[in-house]
Amino acid sequence: MPHLKTLVERHENDPFALIGINTGDAPEAYHDGVKEFGLTWLSAYQGQAMTPISDLYKVRGYPTYLVLDTDGTIAYRGHDGKAIDAVVADLLAKAKGK
């Protein structure tokens, strides 16, 4: 989480968005978590009964990260939070070059 915060801050002025998809937290635990980790970015809340987005992406383990290019193409899918830094930076550099 602190690592994601740094990523968001680093690309504050770039065409970049981090979207969280929360799964499995009760509302109270969710609110506590947002406060504790200082989440500032958009986060979908799926709760415990219905997890449509996780189901759509067949997410089996948490956390799972995906990085999407500007046209929506999936450039990375995996569980390594640090690995997404370089993927995001590359895609942003490529987008600027266009």
Add this chain to the structure above:
Amino acid sequence: MRFKSILGVALIPMVAYAANPVVGEAPTAAAVAPSVDDFTALDEEFEAALVEYTKELKAADKAARRELRANSPIKRYWPRFEAMSKAGEGRATLWLVEHIKENRDVRSKERGAVLTPLYQSIIDNHADAEWFTGAVKSLAANKKYVGTEASIAMLEKAAKTAKSDNAKAASLFFAASIVGDSDPERAQKWMDEISEKYSNTVYGTAARASKATPEDSEVGKVAPTFVGETIDGFQFSLEDYRGKVVALDFYGFW
């Protein structure tokens, strides 16, 4: 006719507020027709009474507990929400259906008879309310009291009367979830209708998820679009972020 209806609105709230009589000038129809604010105030009053009641119950001995239970907040407030519901405030009707299991005065076998007209009234009169989705969800949860086929019939009607795509999709989605495994073909028909007509809703996302394969979201593919909802009810679509580099983080705090 007009006179009668004015009387109707004027009288019911007087019954409703019998516990807190309004002293002063006679209420006018405009002043007494319940509003969302009246509902919110009553709901807050009920919640505060519940906190107080729970505290008192903990401290009480056996005899005192019996007395407290005989005069519990749900017993005291039920008629007030009921009166507000009858006067046309749909949120009060939703409150009744959501709290019926806590009301011991309505026995389990009577719940269906009480719930059915309440849901009918919501579907007929409040299909454009922003809380309508919550009502159809609650209907699906109360299906064993209302009856499976009766619930499905009401949800199908709700799908027609609802104003927003989200509420229409929710009605079909919960109809499908009720039918579920007992009649998968019938359920699938509704799910297909949701993916086709209401893909721009959270239920559209859920309907497409039921047919998704792992290959649809592997590296190199275009990320399947979805509609997400924040804990505050704000809805957004992945489509809104085309043109940006996006990182999706599937996580939990647990």
